[in-house]
Amino acid sequence: MAPRRRTVLAAVSTATATAAAGCTNLLGTGADDETDGSTSADEVATAFVDDLANGRFERASERFVENERDRYGDPGRLERVWLAFETVGGAFEEVVETSVTASNRGKVVTVTLAFDRDDHDCGVIVDTESRIRNCGIADEYERPTYVDSNAFDERDVSLSVPDCSLSGTVATPTDGNGVPGIVLVHDDGPMTADTPRGATRTFADLAEGLATRGVASLRYDKRDTACEVALDEYTLDRVTVDDAAVAIERLRAVDGVDPDRIVVVGHGLGGRAAPRIAARDGDLAGVVGLAAPARPYLELTLEQLEHKATVGSHEWEDMRATYETWVDESDRVREGEYEPDEQLLGKPGAFWDSITAYDHVQTAAEVDVPFRFLQGERDFQVTVTDDLERWERELDGKSATTFETYEGLNHLFMPGKGESLAFAYAVRNNVAEEVVDDIASWIGEL
Template sequence: MNSLTIEDLKQHAIEFVTALVKNDFASAVSRFDDVLKNALPQDKLKDYWNTLNSQAGSIQQITGISTAEMQGYRIVFVTCKFGWANMDVQVVFNDSGLISGINFLPANDISSTTSTYKPPEYADQSAFREYEINVDTGEWTLPGTITMPVGDGPFPGVVLVHGSGPNDRDETLGPNKPFKDLAWGLASQGVAVLRYEKRTKAHPEKFKAVYGQNCTVKEEVIDDALSSIRILREYPNVDPDRVFLLGHSIGGSIVPRIGKHDTGLAGLIIMAGSTIPMEDSALAQVTYIYSLSGQLTEQQKADIELLKKQVEKAKDPGLSADTPSSELPLGIPAMYLMDLHRYHPAEVAKGLSLRMLILQGGRDYQVTPEVDFEGWKAALAGKENVTLKLYPELNHLFFAGEGRSTPQEYDIEGHVDAEVVHDIARWIIKG
């Protein structure tokens, strides 16, 4: 039996998926055993991967990793968010540490759909009720939930806007449901909350058929957020003059743009919102994840160099809608990047008169305090209606932890930190 540990194999599996993302199929195949090399040579692997991307959308990020053992083989499941679906890349290793099988499967959502949600201590279930609603945006209907405090109100309200990928209304990631934490925690303190299924989650095939490679954040995020704001304003017991918008991750980055569309909002809450271009963020994340294993391997160095070239392509003034997504970081469509290139979150926020609360985890490697949070601080310095707060021990999900944050950390059950929930509730109610 090879001396590689299961942690080594996890890292190898991530490197294999990263090679696919970079369209470096020669590197991917070099990790196969002889049988798999013959069965799935480089050209066939390329076709296999391109077919998956056409069906599921381009990959957004790696969100989790798990393992299993079967008949002497060790299996690593790398869970990925694609544009229109969550998928598990199943990587099977033989006893020599070579890949002897791969498969692409719909992500195992058993933990998120059948397991019992264990509420955080700050959620008082006697203090609120939940009501199922639909968010209608033209031809799109999205199921959602309004969590309403008990009483006559009128209560302040907040709409939650998800991060990247096909998120459900709870922003489920492994065993965790950060948006459910926020909804139950805020409603326990007198704030009504609307959360909804993302369009790419509720209608993945239709979304792909309608937009394909021409999708931008307007179709993916903005239109449905604006519809949700209108619904919450009109909902019984909600104060229409005190409706706020909260965005997490890319949702946080886009919140100022939504605020520019709807100037009647009472305020914006930005949780882990990036201020830098998406391609730069992708390069920083891959570099960080590779650094976790210590000194970079030659293959990792090559992966990073290829990604740097794709980042340069993304920044090329000649970038057009015809640029193949295979030439761009993480296979992101050119139209999506071009749309974001015209938008500068911190500068747009600077031009708004809305109150803003900007929150950042100190252990967040996806949206970093050193770059992104400092970007908000620099742009919004001197604005008296802006509050910024850094939580040193929290990660991208605003869960507490120690040491350097890792992708595997998201597989550990946790909750949005109580201090964060209390800070948001106090800030909303104060306004």
């Protein structure tokens, strides 16, 4: 990464100082908070960031055009965006620079912010009347330093699955033959092969980091991203297990990969499904569960949303309303009062039927394969107390089953400090090197 520029915007003008009333931390000046059509887009965006940096989320909200305020400018949403920057970047220091590009909605201003651990970009859309229409995290992904691109080769592949074709990527070490291989299995929701979320790519980090360390990999687009899935067919098998089975066989056929040393690495829901994948395959060398949920999935889903609705000091009205709706819908799921094609808690009834019928813990206990469960201690979605410790209790006595926790890592196994937030998944970050090393070492001992 280029060295950080330590100069505050040269473009800070009298108009900007006027717009950024009452703040001394960012612009070093104060005045009445007034803007008009003559204020430039970068001045509006800088004044807006000044509000965020100083916790003035209500005033930041008032800068939004009225018809976008509820959706994008809610003080609760703005607080979460800012907290996400701070959890990854650390304490805010200053604005480094701005850049402005035109769009059909006005001007897109990228504000580069200096934090004590790194620089990050905030994107702000400003209309022709100096009102804000949207804002968000605008970082770009960077490959982790522990990846050596000369140590492996990557090529695109296509997985032929029933009624669909999935794009994927195979990474193989340039040196070595008969190497072990992993198939990466996605978390809940639509995902492509790299699992990009803003400026993070969990599966790209894992695949390339492991390939650097002599482990081949296959990652692929999830079915509900690449193909149409009927609601009444949206089951755990259909969107996760079936395609993972195809990917395993595809990796076994890759030149240089030892077909007897294939490991499934499942993240989130993929980790919960991994015992079923192992039972179906019958010949895996091992399973790694990354933040694998152990508690009932309905409970997990509702508690995740509750966290999103309540984190921070400002209520996010839309998130709160969604949570209240999901509380009502959860009662119907418990009672089985729904149709297979009916959406409840963001999932079709067919999914709830399939996840309820699957005893993941019992399946893991019965499968004769080594398991390794990894868990970040800052993960609000899957937790040490509610999930990892249950795996430990239920699998107590099962041979070749081990567990590891990581201080400071979130659900994506990326570092940060403070309250864990979903918005932080979009802030530029990488899977911690210690996690990649741990997986590589464990596979090497199988």
